[in-house]
Amino acid sequence: MCLAGLCYCGDDAGDAKGTLKGVEKQNPPGPTDPSSSLASKVDSTLFNVLCSVEDNVKVLKLTAKEGVTAKSITYGSDVVWEDKKKSCSSAVLYMDGEKPTLAVLVTRDDKNNKQSKVYRYHDGKQWKDGNENKHKKKLEELKKKYELTNLITLSLSEPDPSICRAVETNVGGIPAVVYLLKSKKVNTIVNGDKDVWKGEEGEKCFYCVAFLKENKPRIVAVGAESSARKLLKYYKYKDKTGCRGKPGWSSATSCAQEINALKTHKDPPKKFTLDLSSLKEDDERFELVKCGRDDVNRLVTPQPGHLIERIVDGNLEVWTASDNQVCYLCEYYPKSASGKVKLHIMKNKDSFSFIRFQKVDDKWKKK
Numbered sequence: 001m002c003l004a005g006l007c008y009c010g011d012d013a014g015d016a017k018g019t020l021k022g023v024e025k026q027n028p029p030g031p032t033d034p035s036s037s038l039a040s041k042v043d044s045t046l047f048n049v050l051c052s053v054e055d056n057v058k059v060l061k062l063t064a065k066e067g068v069t070a071k072s073i074t075y076g077s078d079v080v081w082e083d084k085k086k087s088c089s090s091a092v093l094y095m096d097g098e099k100p101t102l103a104v105l106v107t108r109d110d111k112n113n114k115q116s117k118v119y120r121y122h123d124g125k126q127w128k129d130g131n132e133n134k135h136k137k138k139l140e141e142l143k144k145k146y147e148l149t150n151l152i153t154l155s156l157s158e159p160d161p162s163i164c165r166a167v168e169t170n171v172g173g174i175p176a177v178v179y180l181l182k183s184k185k186v187n188t189i190v191n192g193d194k195d196v197w198k199g200e201e202g203e204k205c206f207y208c209v210a211f212l213k214e215n216k217p218r219i220v221a222v223g224a225e226s227s228a229r230k231l232l233k234y235y236k237y238k239d240k241t242g243c244r245g246k247p248g249w250s251s252a253t254s255c256a257q258e259i260n261a262l263k264t265h266k267d268p269p270k271k272f273t274l275d276l277s278s279l280k281e282d283d284e285r286f287e288l289v290k291c292g293r294d295d296v297n298r299l300v301t302p303q304p305g306h307l308i309e310r311i312v313d314g315n316l317e318v319w320t321a322s323d324n325q326v327c328y329l330c331e332y333y334p335k336s337a338s339g340k341v342k343l344h345i346m347k348n349k350d351s352f353s354f355i356r357f358q359k360v361d362d363k364w365k366k367k
Contacts, residue, residue: 038095041076047091056146056185057139058095064088075100080127081120085110094142102138103127153188154179156196156210156217164208168287169301171211171328171346173265178329178344179208191217196235196249202226209352211262218262219255221352232352256349264304271309274300276318276332276341298332311341318357318364324348 038060039049047062047070064070064087072082073091080093080100086107093100103120119130121138130138152163156179159166165180187199189208197220199205207223220235234252252258272285279298281288285306289299302308308327311318318341321327329344339359346352356367 038098042093043074046070047073055143057142060093060095060100062088062091062093064090073103073105078122078127081105081118083107089115094139096142096145101142102130102135104135147185151187152183152185153190154181154186154205154208156189156191156208156220167289167299167301167329169328170265170304170306171209172307172326173263173269173304174259175212175215175262175264175304176328177210177212177217179210181206181208189220189222191220191237191249194248196220197222197224197233199224199226201228207352211259213262219259220249221255223352234350254350259349267305269302269305269307271307273310273312274308274330275312275314276334276339277312277314279332292333296334298330298334300330300332301328311343313339313359313364316359316362316364319343319355 038058039051042049042060042062045065046068047064050061050063052059052061062073070088071084071086073080073088073093075093078099080103081088081091086109089106089108091103091105094102099122101122103118105118105120106115107118108115117132119132119135120127121130121134122128154160154163156177159179163181163183163186165182167178167180169176169178184204184206186205187203189196189198189205191210196217197205203224203226205222205224209221210217211219211221216237218237222233222235224231224233234255235249236252236255236258237247237249239247270285274286276298279288279300281290284303286303286308287301289301291297291299300308308321308330310320311327311330319327324347326346327343328346331340331342331344333340341357341364343355343357344352345355357364358367359365
């Protein structure tokens with residue numbers, strides 16, 4: 001298995017309990033601006049402020065305004081740093097809730113013009129000088145605190161558009177939904193009121209595909225990773241599980257036969273060549289979704305009974321399927337003379353991978 005970062009776009013489905021809701025085909029929501037209330041507490045006459053999040057921790061990135069000499073950094077009434085003999089050109093404030101608790105500054109000595117880094121931390125009562133090692137230790141503690149408090153649950157039956165983009169597709173005759181995650185903090189997957197998967201030992205989900213029967217997830221492939229490993233896990237729905245025989249989800253090492261049994265199109269699929277230079281929304285062979293800023297990007301999934309055998313860009317070759325390869329999602333990012341393609345591939349019903357291509361000098365090259 002080789003799975004890594006994704007893009008988002010997505011199709012309506014049923015509304016019965018456990019069936020799919022919110023599987024859509026519409027433009028993804030634009031990025032939301034971070035709360036300006038945090039930035040407003042920094043002196044705007046001295047610094048430009050950018051709000052961000054790094055490893056679950058809110059940060060404020062300060063850059064001294066042109067022509068300004070910043071001898072201090074304040075946050076509301078708190079003095080984070082002050083030095084009459086030095087000026088600050090930039091700083092990063094690490095937030096614990098609504099207040100900064102760590103700070104890293106780039107300063108310059110007025111006398112010898114020497115640049116240096118200054119580390120500061122708040123001990124609960126006041127700001128104090130620190131050092132690089134102490135800063136790293138406290139920052140790791142802060143990251144762990146917010147990693148535990150900001151974990152997210154992915155619902156297969158009612159996907160939250162702020163968490164993922166649910167894309168309806170067809171995988172060699174098998175109806176499926178790909179959940180393209182917008183968050184790196186998903187550690188639980190549910191379907192209706194049933195738990196499907198829970199991360200262990202710091203595991204997070206980074207990719208998820210649900211194979212359907214009568215529009216309901218019945219087999220789920222979960223790409224999970226931790227600091228120590230990356231692996232693919234399978235979960236299948238059973239009408240009876242455990243000693244009490246209640247319905248639920250159980251793990252499996254492989255589900256190739258079970259996945260194949262979910263086929264709704266038994267006849268051999270009609271193979272076709274996908275031409276990126278002439279994509280049309282009304283083509284009977286594939287579903288086309290426009291997404292991204294100004295709808296410039298393209299998301300292509302094969303229609304039931306069809307299979308992408310080859311991908312070209314006009315007279316340029318991009319990709320040709322090898323034995324048992326099924327491309328169930330093609331992400332296309334055109335940009336003037338350049339461009340990028342990412343293919344989602346399943347092989348032998350139990351192996352998933354991505355294949356990436358980039359257009360360089362009028363040729364598509366595998367990355």
